[in-house]
Amino acid sequence: MSIRVFVPGDSAALSVGADTVAAAIAREAAQRGTAIELVRNGTRGMLWLEPLVEVETADGRVAYGPVREQDLAGLFAADFLHGGRHALGHGLTERIPYFARQQRRTFARVGLDDPLSLERYQQHGGYQGLRAALAMEPAAAVRALIDSGLRGRGGAAFPTGIKWRTVLAERSPVKYVVCNADEGDSGTFSDRMIMEGDPYVLIEGMTIAGVVVGASQGYIYLRSEYPHAERMLNQAIERAAAAGLLGDDVLGSGKPFALEVRRGAGAYICGEETSLLESLEGKRGMVRFRPPLPAIQGLFGKPTVLNNVISLASVPTIFAHGAGAYQEFGMGRSRGTMPFQLAGNIRHGGLVEVAFGLTLRELLYDFGGGTATGRPIRAVQIGGPLGAYVPESQFDLPLDYEAFAAAGAMIGHGGMVVFDDQADLAHMARFAMEFCAIESCGKCTPCRIGSTRAVEVIDKITAGRETQANVHLLRDLCDTMVAGSLCALGGMAPFPVLSVLNHFPEDFGLAPKADRKPALKTA
Amino acid sequence: MALEKPLADIVSSAIAGHAQRPGGLLPLLHEIQDRAGYVPPLAVDQIARALHLSIAEVHGVISFYHHFRTAPPGRHVVRVCVAEACQSMGADRLMAHARASLGVDLHGTTGDGAVTLEPVYCLGNCACSPAVLVDDKELVGRVDADRFDAIVGQCREAA
Numbered sequence: 001m002s003i004r005v006f007v008p009g010d011s012a013a014l015s016v017g018a019d020t021v022a023a024a025i026a027r028e029a030a031q032r033g034t035a036i037e038l039v040r041n042g043t044r045g046m047l048w049l050e051p052l053v054e055v056e057t058a059d060g061r062v063a064y065g066p067v068r069e070q071d072l073a074g075l076f077a078a079d080f081l082h083g084g085r086h087a088l089g090h091g092l093t094e095r096i097p098y099f100a101r102q103q104r105r106t107f108a109r110v111g112l113d114d115p116l117s118l119e120r121y122q123q124h125g126g127y128q129g130l131r132a133a134l135a136m137e138p139a140a141a142v143r144a145l146i147d148s149g150l151r152g153r154g155g156a157a158f159p160t161g162i163k164w165r166t167v168l169a170e171r172s173p174v175k176y177v178v179c180n181a182d183e184g185d186s187g188t189f190s191d192r193m194i195m196e197g198d199p200y201v202l203i204e205g206m207t208i209a210g211v212v213v214g215a216s217q218g219y220i221y222l223r224s225e226y227p228h229a230e231r232m233l234n235q236a237i238e239r240a241a242a243a244g245l246l247g248d249d250v251l252g253s254g255k256p257f258a259l260e261v262r263r264g265a266g267a268y269i270c271g272e273e274t275s276l277l278e279s280l281e282g283k284r285g286m287v288r289f290r291p292p293l294p295a296i297q298g299l300f301g302k303p304t305v306l307n308n309v310i311s312l313a314s315v316p317t318i319f320a321h322g323a324g325a326y327q328e329f330g331m332g333r334s335r336g337t338m339p340f341q342l343a344g345n346i347r348h349g350g351l352v353e354v355a356f357g358l359t360l361r362e363l364l365y366d367f368g369g370g371t372a373t374g375r376p377i378r379a380v381q382i383g384g385p386l387g388a389y390v391p392e393s394q395f396d397l398p399l400d401y402e403a404f405a406a407a408g409a410m411i412g413h414g415g416m417v418v419f420d421d422q423a424d425l426a427h428m429a430r431f432a433m434e435f436c437a438i439e440s441c442g443k444c445t446p447c448r449i450g451s452t453r454a455v456e457v458i459d460k461i462t463a464g465r466e467t468q469a470n471v472h473l474l475r476d477l478c479d480t481m482v483a484g485s486l487c488a489l490g491g492m493a494p495f496p497v498l499s500v501l502n503h504f505p506e507d508f509g510l511a512p513k514a515d516r517k518p519a520l521k522t523a
Numbered sequence: 524m525a526l527e528k529p530l531a532d533i534v535s536s537a538i539a540g541h542a543q544r545p546g547g548l549l550p551l552l553h554e555i556q557d558r559a560g561y562v563p564p565l566a567v568d569q570i571a572r573a574l575h576l577s578i579a580e581v582h583g584v585i586s587f588y589h590h591f592r593t594a595p596p597g598r599h600v601v602r603v604c605v606a607e608a609c610q611s612m613g614a615d616r617l618m619a620h621a622r623a624s625l626g627v628d629l630h631g632t633t634g635d636g637a638v639t640l641e642p643v644y645c646l647g648n649c650a651c652s653p654a655v656l657v658d659d660k661e662l663v664g665r666v667d668a669d670r671f672d673a674i675v676g677q678c679r680e681a682a
Contacts, residue, residue: 011647011648011662012647012648012650012651012662012664014662015648015651015654015662015663015664015665016651016664016665047650047651048650050651183645183647184644184645185645186606186607186608186609186644186645186649187607187608187649188645188647188649189647189648189649189650191647192647224553224590224659225602225643225645225646225647225656226646226647227656227659227660228662262546262549262550263549263550263553264549264588264590265549265552265553265588265589265590265591266588266589266590266643267587267588267589268644279549280546280549281545281546282545282546282547282548282549282574282584283546283548283580283584284583284584284587285587285588300545300546341649341650342650343608343649343650343652344607344608344611344612344649344650344652345611345612346650349649349650349651350650372612381607385606385607415608415649417607417608417611417649418611419611420611423611428607428610431607431610435606435644438644439644441587
């Protein structure tokens with residue numbers, strides 16, 4: 001009997017040496033005549049422990065990490081293949097508090113096994129959702145999705161079921177399902193992690209969308225910066241098609257659904273849904289006016305379901321276990337679970353899937369352990385480059401869409417970028433506008449011109465030139481961009497800037513710098 | 524002026540494979556750049572005719588997207604992420620080191636033709652920052668000056 005040894009093939013794990021470790025384990029085991037089965041699984045998402053090596057023992061999966069090639073002699077000597085004690089050991093993976101305290105519904109399978117094994121996918125509940133959806137009338141299926149409370153996990157948080165209902169209601173022989181996999185926000189990697197770690201869950205979610213709304217063609221618009229995800233998705237699609245899970249007759253239902261990955265080309269704006277559709281149509285990613293909504297006139301003018309990766313990946317569990325089970329989690333109108341991503345200057349970076357409702361402080365300290373540098377957390381940018389820099393005074397906000405919006409912040413895609421007290425937030429505010437200028441599609445004046453002018457005005461403020469007048473001008477310019485931009489790029493680029501002006505004026509030289517005191521470390 | 528043989532074949536084969544696909548221009552351009560390293564300006568006319576588009580439209584698409592380049596890069600393309608999460612862990616300093624040690628500006632190629640340096644905005648490796656992507660396929664995390672120099676060293680040693 002071979003011992004199953006898991007070394008992730010996820011690109012974050014590869015980026016810190018997982019391939020070297022995997023090869024070395026195989027070599028060492030061969031030399032010792034020990035039969036092992038090396039499995040390249042998805043990552044468990046405890047990224048500070050990568051490369052995380054797991055061994056399957058009679059008691060369960062035992063974790064060791066972070067493992068380097070030079071640690072292997074010691075690990076073998078400690079009999080890690082039978083769960084032996086070692087300084088790098090963490091006991092049973094699923095009992096590690098960071099992992100055990102999560103509520104993994106969407107990410108339930110990531111890290112369990114070979115992401116490309118359809119057999120393993122189905123053993124762990126895969127395709128139960130599609131079978132359930134195929135047994136329902138489309139209107140009932142849409143009702144279930146509405147009842148689940150699932151809201152768009154890309155950032156706009158629009159009720160997913162209502163989007164599907166709109167597309168279902170359109171009479172058109174041609175409809176599309178499009179997945180927005182252009183995860184361009186810094187601090188976000190949940191889309192990447194699930195595409196690499198459990199690609200079938202996205203395929204299943206999109207197939208469910210197709211059979212429910214009457215679409216027979218799906219596209220995954222994947223950012224070009226994710227080559228590993230592209231490889232995994234293409235291989236998974238090929239295998240699913242060979243197994244009759246994609247194609248002319250999905251699962252013998254008589255309904256067709258075909259799926260294709262299309263690569264983006266480095267434009268942040270193509271994460272905006274109408275710009276994405278333009279890009280899929282082979283054009284410049286210019287933002288469209290709405291109405292018409294993509295649900296009614298979307299890809300090539302046809303009714304289109306356009307959802308984020310996590311939204312679609314959450315669909316199978318909703319159909320497999322029922323809308324009630326999903327919407328039981330959460331608070332207020334934020335139902336279900338959210339895979340938050342702890343990133344940047346954070347000690348325990350990774351993926352934390354929990355029900356809405358825990359506080360930001362709990363996430364940053366109880367899970368995140370504070371900063372990687374050990375210095376105080378000064379600010380957290382939440383929601384990507386268009387998100388506010390949240391100060392410590394707001395860390396007790398519950399992670400809930402409405403609570404954050406009321407406080408002038410946003411949850412977005414759930415990515416949290418942590419900065420310590422050495423961060424220059426005026427520089428970050430300037431970067432927000434500089435980035436907007438670089439990525440602007442150019443269609444509307446407030447974004448195209450406003451972002452460039454904003455950079456100039458910020459430079460004048462930090463140089464101390466006519467400060468009061470320029471701060472007034474900057475706020476006025478931000479008003480114009482918020483009110484007048486065609487889309488959220490120009491419309492929200494002011495938010496990080498305003499948050500720095502309001503909460504960290506000292507970085508602009510507008511207030512005296514406070515003495516550096518350590519922030520509270522406990523919740 | 525016409526394209527030389529290897530490039531001409533790449534362009535023709537990309538057109539044959541993608542011109543008929545819905546929204547096929549982006550996959551077509553990707554195939555050309557994947558194989559040739561760039562999209563030759565001399566190919567624009569042929570692509571436009573094949574897709575029944577104007578030269579301006581095709582040029583407009585190529586110039587809109589940061590990924591496409593219209594001149595050959597160095598033998599290796601090194602993309603350093605300078606988005607917020609990587610900045611929180613020193614990406615600005617890393618990029619300054621990259622520019623100084625390679626002796627190039629952003630988008631520039633070293634004198635020996637080995638390395639082209641590009642900024643990139645998010646590689647999805649945000650908990651292992653700073654991150655670098657080499658040749659659009661190898662991701663490296665927790666990159667400091669030493670690790671960057673090692674990456675460049677490997678690029679120079681490889682073909």
